[in-house]
Amino acid sequence: MRISDLRIDGFGVWNGLELGELSDQLNVLYGPNEAGKTTLLEFVRSVLYGFSAERVARYFPPVHGGAPGGSLRVSHGQQTLVLRRYVSDGQENWSIVPLGRAETADDDLSLSALLGDVDETIFNNVFAVGLREIQELAGLSGTQAASELYSLALGLDRVSLVEVLADLDVSRDRLLAADGRPSVVPQLLAERERLQEELGELGQATRRYLSLLGERDSLDAEVARLEREQLTHQERTRELSLARALKDPWERRAALDAQLEALRKSDSLPPDALARFDRLRARWRRIRQKVRNVRRRRARLLEQAKGLAVNAALCEQAPRFEALAEQQQWMEWLAAEVARLEEEVLELESQRESTAPPNSRGRGPLSARMMEELRGTARALRAARRQWREWRAANPAAEREQPAATIQVPAAPRGVLSGQELTDSLAESGELVSKLRKRVQLDERLDQLSRRQVELDERSQELLDNQILPAWALGTLGSFFVLGSALVLLFAAGLILPASLGDALGWPVGIVGLLIAGGAGAMKLAMERGVRGDLDNCNGQIAMLKDQVEQTRQERDALDRELPRGGGPLVARLQAAEKSLAELEGLLPAARQREATERESQVAAETAAQHRGQLKSLRKKWGRLLAAAGLPADLAPKQLSDVTRRSTQGRAIEGQIAERSNELARRRAEFETLAGRVRQLVTLANVAPKTQQPLEQLRQCLSELAEQQQLGKERANLKRKAALFRKRQRKLARTAARLSRRRQAMFHAAGVLDEIEFRGRAAVQADVARLSAERTSVAHDITAALGSYSEAQFAEWLARHANLERAQLEQAELARTVDETLRELLGKRGELKEQLKTLAENRQLGFLRLELDRVDRQLQEAIERWQVLAVCSLFLLAVRDYYEREHQPQALQEASAFLVRLTGGRYTRVWTPLGQHVLKVDDDQGRTLDAEVLSSGTREQLFLALRLALVNSYSKRGMELPLVLDDVLVNFDVGRAKAAAIVLRDFARHGHQVFVLTCHEHIYKLFRSLKCDARQLPERAQGGASGGSIKRRRLAEAIPEPEEVIAVVEAEAPAAPAPLISQPQQAVHVEVPVAPVKIVNRQPRPAAAAPSPPRVRRQSVTTRWSAEEFEGELTDRVRGSEVLEPASPESANPPNGEEDAEAA
């Protein structure tokens, strides 16, 4: 946007001011103080950004009247617009109208686009500045313009290098502070020194230990010497004590020796003679007492034996009774069998009675023949009656007339049999059934006999096995036998060796031994005999049973020969035979009827008389037969079958009765045989039977026999005991005699006659023994007390020390002195040992070494960490310097170029440190100065350069606004003003519209000398208002150029035209005095060096920068890179460099 015309209707002091045909480049407006230059500046601000309350209060109402407000004609691109802003009735009205179009109101969007989003603050501080605004940049704080100045192009990583450096400094100082404050490493060093000192102190422990070891060794030697001396004193003390203690026993022993010498002359007995005599005497008296006792006991035994009465006859029959006793079970079985058979016979007889035909009690069953006759007669009779009835039914008139020629005859049964044949068959079948039943009974009998035989065989085998006695019995009996034999042998040894144990135990042992051995032998014989008797009895029963089996088999074989061969098992055959018999019995009436019918059919034609005669004869015969059979006369022929059945059953029962009777008879015979033997033995044994029952008699005899045998054993035992006592009595008598002889021998040996004299000698001997014992005791005490010393040494001590007590006291004093010294040395040695032990167990040295190692380790780690931090800081500072040097904001780089020109090369660079919103200036001496320390003129040059750079920067971004400078050159000297004028002129020639408002005429002239568009503002006082318009005119024409000014400017102008934008200066002044770090590879690597991957433009997601900031930075960087492209000084120089020279 460029202002081409300006019109103020009323604003402050201005009224009706018009500035037309304004230059697109530099416009210099000259007016003295109070001319309204600042009002003009404020008017431009107000039209573009509105009348603020402050401005309204200051500039309204206009001093000289007129409509409050004004307008600007601006060109924007190809458009020409008119901006109008007025205040009416306290309301602000403004418009923007394209030239040639009707007015439109409130086109805010158009104004915003016109201003290029430059807000009022930036405009007031960058584009329209007065002398006051240009000297301070605080107004730009927080604005985009500030970032234009202070944001270094740091690339895309968006880290705060300053923060990082600060963090590194803090971390590094924490480890090792550069300013010497307390930190980790010095602390660790101090601790290390402390530990080393402690280690040094503890290291002396070894020397002390070895020194103590030497001390201990010398102490050990001294202690050993004293201990030896102590032993010597102890030895002497002990000798003296011993001498004092043994002096009395020594003298007593000598006295005893003298007494013994005297007594031994009259001592002729052996040493133990009296004791031996006493023992011999006591034994002799004991033997005598034993003899009396044995004699009494023997008489008592004989008396008892005599009192035991024995049945000799019974005892003589004992073997036979024993044999019978073996048959006792057999007899009991036979008796039971006889009783059972008798019961069976009685039962069968009762059955037979119940099955006998009626009215034939006591007759027995009918014979087969009789039965046959009866059956035939009955059938004939029934047939005759039936024929008669049939004939009469068929021939009702037959009695009156001749009988019918034909009679209906029933059909003959299958297997036609005649009546006789049927009768024969019935007899055969009945006989067969009877034989088969007997055959089955024989088998059962054989089975019973076989089972019994097996039992007897087992019993026989058992008895046979028992003939050899079992091991436990043999062992027990053998043990008793051995025990008895041992006792007997012991007794025998006593006889041979009087001093042995057998001699002491005497006869009773021998007798008891004999009894035990004999009893064991007898027991063995009795047991063997009993087993043998049982075996014989069992064998007899087996033989008898074999006979019965053989007999039964013969009977069975005979029956088998009579029975037809084959036909299957006997039971099946029996059932078949019984069934056949029943069928035949069923066929018999039909056969008879058929015969009768045939006969009737044959004589059908005969007369009824014949029927009647036949009936009559048959009835007579029936009656006769009934009478013969003993049956009732009124028995009807129909009842004959019942009679027949009963008769058959009766016959079967009869057979069974006969069989049982036979067996009963055999059993009775066997039983009677045994019973006879029992009765015979009872008689021979002279036993009075209490009953007639053979079995009971046998039991009685056996019981009495057992009693008699027990009595016999007891009597024999008593006799044996008596015999033993007798033997013992004799032996004791012999012993007593022997002892008596030995006593006499002792008297003889002692040379005495009797016991009294013997005991006198013994008393003398006892005195000798007592004195000898006392002497032995004293001698033993002396020997024990002397220990390793000899009696000769003791005798020498006694001879040497006349006064033992005094010598002992002197020796004790010497020993006590040595003891005390030794005790003192031992205590000292104990202390030394304790110290050595304490030193040897002290682990403190190891812990200190470990602690020192830990501190060393921590120290090393801390130093290494510090080095990492320091190197990192060093490198980062180098990077920072590089960035501060090479990556200054584009605006500052341009400002540097302007500053060089404005200051004539005295100040070469303006720059901002990384992360700080301050500006620094480098001079041509390489020094860096803060902007605040510059002189006000230089600072205004700097700020002018910054404004120019900012305007240029905004312009490049499309925000082209006129630059209005109000008296900013007022503080410049001539040279500075000239340089500033040239710079402003050149700046304007680069497409920027610039308004320079000045109150100084020399400035006005200066610009004019540079052929700039310079105007003089009208005086406000003229006509009470500014009035009129200032038309464009060449200043050169209006105001003659002051020559002296030009000369001054020419003298201060730089020798060579400085480029508008120079390259960044290479000289860097770093504030922190660090060693130089070489920054390398700061430019992109050449493609030929290596096929490096394309650089990555990372979009960071860190939280330090917002996305908007990032986008802005990216845009800036791209634009910055465009600006930073290597540019020739020529391109940077204004094309009108020649004009500068020309102007100069």
Place this chain on the structure above:
Amino acid sequence: MSDSLRFLHAADLHLELPPGGVAEMTDHLRSILVEAPLRAAQRVFEAAIKERVDFVVLAGDVIDPLASGPRGLVFLERQFERLASAGILVYWAGSALDDFERWQDAWNPGRNVIRFPAGRAASQVHRRGDQVLAQLAGVSYSTIHKSEIDQLQPARPDLFAIAVVHGSLGPELPVNRGFDYWALGGEHERANLLSGPVTAHYAGTNQGRHSGEPGSRGCTLVEVDDERQIRSRFIPTEAVRYERQKVTIDATFSEERFGTLLRERATELASDPFGADLIVDWIIAGEGPLVQRLRRGQLATDWVARLRAEFGAAKPCVWTSSLLADSHAAGGADYLDEDTVLGEFLRTVSHYREDAAADIHLESYLAERHLAGTLGAKAMRIDPARRSRLLGDVAELGTRLLGPQEWQP
């Protein structure tokens, strides 16, 4: 020589020097570390008794009496007494640390201990009963005669000859000197200088002293048959072992899975209930957000605390000394070509990496009083060996400070 021979070769016991290099420790670990030199040495002497050796050869750096204190001397005396009870002699060549010149007369370790004289070569013949088994020649350190190794010569060529020396030897020295076995000390790493007819062997230290000595440490059991054929066997004796555990993870690893992996590895390390206590440096390699978080530090610190709490008080103790993300993996190469502050920073680092002659001056960060003292020298000294790692750490720190923080939790 007609009979076989067996002896134990140990060196650098350093009874005075507990294992270190641990910046943080508990009382429990402190006790373990203080006792570690004695426990490790005890295992050496127990091995000698258990293996029924003929003698023990100690090649210097056994004990500094001043630094170890009386406790070390008493301990050594008792161990020598145990060997004496088993009929085992000790041949000891002293080093500057052992300093026989000062302590030879002041301290008598026992009659079964034969100390080679300081500064003078001496020879001993070892007998088993009446039978001569071998000859040993050795020399101890002396301030006057610093090198008497050239004087070492076997006295009898018919016997198996052993030279006992503490110090660094070139491989050419032991050849053709007439000795069959050179028992060397002074190198903490076990190594064979020569092998073959002549064997020159550094037994190494029996206990690692810092994280730069990882793995198992011990002594050497040497068996010589009647043909003078030498066979040696390593016997581990360390009481505390330094371990470097590298854990590689990728971008898919969650913190939970990472923790499980660490715990499994720690449990595996502690699986031997009779094994040595362990001091572990964890190195986390790989890429991904978890590695980035570990590089920032706090997560690694948390895991160090957890591992110490879980395994630091166990038996055996597994003490986490450090847990670091592999710095070599964090090169920041992606940013090197960027036209950013970070790119500029990394290019600067890269320049100093490539130009080893370029000095880095840190004086400006030190106070005047520090500059003159040892602290200043320490702080300003950057060892050439450490320079690369330092610059790597600087690059990593710069990347972390200046780079994007995509994985900020």
